[in-house]
Amino acid sequence: MCLAIPGQIVEMLDGDRHYAVVNVCGVRRKINIDLLKNEHLLLGDWVLIHVGFAMSKISEEQANEQLNLLSMLNESDEAIEEVQGYQFDNEKV
Amino acid sequence: MTTMKYVDEFRNPELIRKISEEIHRHVDPDYHYRFMEVCGGHTFSIFRFGLQNLLPENIELVHGPGCPVCILPMGRMDNGLSIAKQQDVIFTAFGDVMRVPGKHGTPLELKAKGADIRMVYSPLDALNIAMKNPDRQVVLFAIGFETTAPSTALTLMRARELDVPNFSVFSNHVLIIPAMQAILDSPDMRIDGFIGPGHVSSVIGARPYESIAKKYQKPIIISGFEPLDLLQSILMLVKQMREGRFEVENQYSRVVPYEGNMSALDVMKEVFEVRSLFEWRGLGAIQQSALKLRPEFAKWDAEVRFQVEGARVSDPQMAPCGQVLKGILKPHQCQLFGKECTPEHPVGALMVSSEGACAAYYHYVHLQEAVGE
Numbered sequence A: 001m002c003l004a005i006p007g008q009i010v011e012m013l014d015g016d017r018h019y020a021v022v023n024v025c026g027v028r029r030k031i032n033i034d035l036l037k038n039e040h041l042l043l044g045d046w047v048l049i050h051v052g053f054a055m056s057k058i059s060e061e062q063a064n065e066q067l068n069l070l071s072m073l074n075e076s077d078e079a080i081e082e083v084q085g086y087q088f089d090n091e092k093v
Numbered sequence B: 001m002t003t004m005k006y007v008d009e010f011r012n013p014e015l016i017r018k019i020s021e022e023i024h025r026h027v028d029p030d031y032h033y034r035f036m037e038v039c040g041g042h043t044f045s046i047f048r049f050g051l052q053n054l055l056p057e058n059i060e061l062v063h064g065p066g067c068p069v070c071i072l073p074m075g076r077m078d079n080g081l082s083i084a085k086q087q088d089v090i091f092t093a094f095g096d097v098m099r100v101p102g103k104h105g106t107p108l109e110l111k112a113k114g115a116d117i118r119m120v121y122s123p124l125d126a127l128n129i130a131m132k133n134p135d136r137q138v139v140l141f142a143i144g145f146e147t148t149a150p151s152t153a154l155t156l157m158r159a160r161e162l163d164v165p166n167f168s169v170f171s172n173h174v175l176i177i178p179a180m181q182a183i184l185d186s187p188d189m190r191i192d193g194f195i196g197p198g199h200v201s202s203v204i205g206a207r208p209y210e211s212i213a214k215k216y217q218k219p220i221i222i223s224g225f226e227p228l229d230l231l232q233s234i235l236m237l238v239k240q241m242r243e244g245r246f247e248v249e250n251q252y253s254r255v256v257p258y259e260g261n262m263s264a265l266d267v268m269k270e271v272f273e274v275r276s277l278f279e280w281r282g283l284g285a286i287q288q289s290a291l292k293l294r295p296e297f298a299k300w301d302a303e304v305r306f307q308v309e310g311a312r313v314s315d316p317q318m319a320p321c322g323q324v325l326k327g328i329l330k331p332h333q334c335q336l337f338g339k340e341c342t343p344e345h346p347v348g349a350l351m352v353s354s355e356g357a358c359a360a361y362y363h364y365v366h367l368q369e370a371v372g373e
C-alpha cells in the first residue's frame, strides 16, 4: 500500500466538493484532491494517488516512470483493482 | 558474476551498471555496512529486483519497520476484532489487514464465522458505507504512517461536516521519526545509515529527519522506489560515510518537497494528537510514536465509543517476527519460514503484506533459490 498510483486529471468536479476524476490506465475514477489544494490542480495534471486521495502532483515523466515501476513489480493489476474498488465513486461523501 | 545477470531487465541497464560499479569503488572493503530501508515499498522493490546482488558483499540491507501491518502488535488486532464481533457493527479495513492474525484468527476468518467485516480501498469508502447503513455502527480500522494519516483525517473532517453519527475510526496510525529513533536507541542494533521513505516524506518533508542525522550522526537519504533510485541512494550513503558527513539528502526530490505537504500536515494536526505511548511489534512501547483522535473528534473515535482495552498480547512464542523486524534475524532464519508460515497461511504479519520482509523474501529470494540461482 506504499506504492502510489499515478493518474491524470480528466475532469474537475464542482469546486467546493474537492473531487476530481482521474484516468488510471484507461480506468476513470473519482478521487479526493483536498490534500493538494495548494497546488491549484488543472485538467491534464498528473498526481500520485493513495487510498483514494491525490497525494502529490508529479510530472508526466514521473507518472510514466511510476507506471513502469508498478508493472515491473507486477503491481499494475492491484493498482487498477484498487482504483476500481473505490466505492465512494458515485456517492455523496 | 551474478551481479550483472539481473541488470539487463532494468530500464536503464547502463546507468545501473555504472552506479553499481561506483558503489563497489567507494566502499571501504574492511568495513561491514548496515543500511536500513525504512519503508516496506523499498523492501519490496529491493527483493523484487534482487538489488542485493548488485552490491558489494559488505553492504547489508536491513529491512525496517515501514510496513504498517507488520508493526501492529497482536493486541491491537484483537482490540479491533473485539469491536468487529459486536452486534450491529460493520467493521472495515484495508486488504492487508484482512489476513493479519489476531489471537483468535484473522479478520477474514472472523468474517467467515458471520461477522460483518468488509474490505475497503479508501477511508472514504468506510464513511460511504456508514451513510448507507444509518442503523449500523461502521468502524474503520485505520493503519498507516504519515502517508495514510492525512486521508483518515480528511475523512473524519468530512464525517463531522456531514454529521455522520454512526461512523468511527480505530486509529493505529504511527509516526516514522520516533520509530527510527527507537531503532537507533536499541542497544542490539547497529545501523550506519537510512534509506528514508519516499511517500511518507512527501507528507512530512525532509526537515524532520535532520535532528536524527545530527543527533545520531547517521546519513539519511530519502529515496524513490526504482532500482536506480535505490542504488543511487546507497551510493550517496556510502559517499557520506567516506567523507564523514551525516546529512539528510533528498534523492526523490521529484516527488518529495523539502517542506512536505502543508495541507496534509494541517489536517493531521486538526484531527490527531500524539499518543504518549504506543506498542510496536518487535520494537516495544515507543513514546510519542502514534496518533489518536483529538477530544474534539471523540464522537467518531472507536476507542471512546467501544471502550477498547489496552490489550497486550504477545506474539506466538515460536515466532521471532520482532527479531526480523529489527533486522537481527533474516526471514529465512526463522524456523517457521516457508513451513508453518507462508503467504497462504501467515503466522506473523510480515508474511502477509507484499511489503513485509518475510513475504518479499518468500516470493523472490526463495524463488531464485528454488530455480538454483
Ligand code: SF4
Pocket (backbone or CB within 6 Å): B319, B320, B321, B322, B324, B331, B334, B335, B336, B337, B338, B341, B346, B347, B348, B349, B350, B351, B358
Ligand atoms: S516467517 Fe512468519 S513467523 Fe517467522 S518471522 Fe516471518 S512472519 Fe514471523
